[in-house]
Amino acid sequence: MAKRGILRYRGYDIQDLAENCEFIEVAYLLIHDKLPTRTERRNYARLLNLNSMLHEDMQAFFRNYPEHAHPMAVASAMAVSLSSFYPEMNDPEQEKTISATRLISKIRTIAAYSYKKSIGEPFVYPSHKLTYCENLLNMMFSSPVADYEFSPVLVKAMNQLLILHADHEQNASTSVVRMVGSTGADLYASVSAGISALSGSLHGGANQEVMQMLETIHKSGGDVDKMVQRAKDPQHGFRLFGFGHRVYKSYDPRAKIAKQVCMSVLEKLGIHDPLLDIAMKLEERALNDEYFIERKLYPNVDFYTGITYRAMGFPTNMFTVLFAIGRLPGWISQWYEMQSDPHKKIGRPRQAYCGPTRLTYVPIDKRTAS
Ligand code: CMC
Numbered sequence: 001m002a003k004r005g006i007l008r009y010r011g012y013d014i015q016d017l018a019e020n021c022e023f024i025e026v027a028y029l030l031i032h033d034k035l036p037t038r039t040e041r042r043n044y045a046r047l048l049n050l051n052s053m054l055h056e057d058m059q060a061f062f063r064n065y066p067e068h069a070h071p072m073a074v075a076s077a078m079a080v081s082l083s084s085f086y087p088e089m090n091d092p093e094q095e096k097t098i099s100a101t102r103l104i105s106k107i108r109t110i111a112a113y114s115y116k117k118s119i120g121e122p123f124v125y126p127s128h129k130l131t132y133c134e135n136l137l138n139m140m141f142s143s144p145v146a147d148y149e150f151s152p153v154l155v156k157a158m159n160q161l162l163i164l165h166a167d168h169e170q171n172a173s174t175s176v177v178r179m180v181g182s183t184g185a186d187l188y189a190s191v192s193a194g195i196s197a198l199s200g201s202l203h204g205g206a207n208q209e210v211m212q213m214l215e216t217i218h219k220s221g222g223d224v225d226k227m228v229q230r231a232k233d234p235q236h237g238f239r240l241f242g243f244g245h246r247v248y249k250s251y252d253p254r255a256k257i258a259k260q261v262c263m264s265v266l267e268k269l270g271i272h273d274p275l276l277d278i279a280m281k282l283e284e285r286a287l288n289d290e291y292f293i294e295r296k297l298y299p300n301v302d303f304y305t306g307i308t309y310r311a312m313g314f315p316t317n318m319f320t321v322l323f324a325i326g327r328l329p330g331w332i333s334q335w336y337e338m339q340s341d342p343h344k345k346i347g348r349p350r351q352a353y354c355g356p357t358r359l360t361y362v363p364i365d366k367r368t369a370s
Contacts, residue, residue: 005250009167010034018257023162024048024132027104027329030167031096031336045131051105052126052135054113055085062117071321072199074114075107080192082106095339099187100332107328108132111321112139133158136325141313153268154312160261161305164254165323167330169247173197173204177331178338182347187335194331195324201241204302204323209241211306211316214275217282222274224282232291242303243286244295254301262304265311276307 001007007014010029017026021035028036028044036044061081065074086102105126113123116139124139133155142148168174177194181187198204217227231240245252266273283299286292302323309319338344 003247003249005248005253007168007253014164014253015257018160018163018261021159021163022132023159023166023326026163026166030329030333031100047101048105048132049126049128049130049135051102052109052128054106054109058085059113059123062113062123065114065117067118067120069114069118070199071111071114071118071318072195072205072324075110075321075324076192076195076199078110078114079103079107079195080189083186083188086188095187096332096336100336103187103191103332104328107325108136109139111318111325112136114321115140115315115318131155133162137312140318151269153265157261157265157308158312161258161308161322162326164257164301164305165326165330167327167333171203171246172200173327174331174334177335179347181335181338182344184346187332190335191328191331194327198324198327199320202239204320204327206241206300207302207306207309207319207323208316210279210302211275211310211319213241214278214282214306217278218274222278222281224278224285227282228285228289231286232289240282240286240292240297242299243292244297245300248298248300249296251298252300255299255303258301258304258308259299262308262311265308269311271311273307273311275310279304279307 009017009026010033012029012035017029022041024044025036025041028034028040058078058081061078062074082102086099109126116123121143124142124144126135126139130138134150137150137154137158138148140148170178173194176197177190180193181190201209213227217224220226227240230236230238231243242255262276265271266276283303286297291297305322306316306319309322310316314322
């Protein structure tokens with residue numbers, strides 16, 4: 001499927017889901033293996049709202065982080081901290097319903113609190129009156145003195161972008177979640193490790209890097225050639241962020257949708273972002289370059305998402321947290337699938353050691369400096 005540029009969740013095409021579903025329906029699909037009925041969706045939305053607040057004592061953690069703390073570091077630490085406030089279920093079925101719901105709901109509150117702390121504004125509580133994505137936007141962008149004005153265009157786009165990230169077989173962070181979970185560690189610890197793995201610039205962290213790369217090109221006059229040349233030069237060790245994928249050797253289907261979402265959001269809101277022009281120029285330049293053609297390097301999911309997040313008002317360092325919010329249902333369903341396997345074993349990759357195999361012990365005063 002990946003070779004043909006197809007992505008499906010539980011048999012449903014990603015395009016259909018992104019066009020027609022809310023994010024929570026896709027979360028439900030991944031965790032409960034079916035799309036919810038209207039009543040199931042209502043009950044699930046209610047359950048998520050009931051679990052949206054953080055324990056009040058957790059606010060102290062946020063207050064003590066330095067202002068420049070990266071929100072991915074905060075999110076990872078807060079995810080594992082949840083286990084000390086909310087006890088382990090010791091039963092995979094309960095983990096699936098209770099811990100999973102807590103995590104999917106509270107991760108938004110964690111994300112928004114880390115942002116509010118970084119800009120010195122008071123935390124905004126989640127509201128039972130709002131939907132999942134509305135709550136995220138409201139906690140991020142409203143304040144005690146100013147309401148957030150919802151744009152249906154942005155709420156829809158938020159749902160779509162989270163859906164695009166919801167699951168993707170054995171990517172690095174999902175493998176980490178499974179590996180940690182295979183030891184018997186609880187869901188919070190496993191997800192926390194997944195968030196850390198996702199933060200790397202070759203994985204989820206690429207969306208932040210893409211934005212920084214586009215800004216650099218913009219500041220230096222908009223010439224994409226220099227960046228392409230740099231990416232082709234093996235001496236530089238630099239990569240064109242948002243390009244290439246371990247399994248997609250044709251256009252990433254998520255990138256195609258992310259590009260459509262981005263263009264439609266900017267058009268509907270009447271925004272002209274020069275970074276979109278640069279991204280499209282860069283894409284065209286790379287797709288016609290022998291280096292990228294030979295290596296089958298196409299835009300991936302991270303290439304166009306940042307421009308939409310920027311139009312929504314998210315600062316660049318929040319982009320990867322949004323990826324994590326989207327990926328949570330996938331991590332959880334994969335964690336649960338592994339836990340419910342009666343033949344499950346601890347993960348234990350083998351290692352091929354290449355160093356010396358037998359040396360004579362040397363006392364410290366006889367050792368030579370290397
Ligand atoms: N820019 C320039 N050259 C590249 C790039 C790139 N973005 N990606 C791969 N290459 C080259 C690489 O240098 C190598 O060249 P050569 O054969 O001459 O040594 C060749 O293509 C194969 O690279 P690779 O590292 O073996 O490929 P991989 O499948 O192991 O890596 C990747 C996949 C995503 C880590 C890589 O393409 C990359 O670093 N991309 C930039 C970071 C990025 O956008 N990551 C987001 C991935 S999608 C979201 C997610 O799931 O995290």
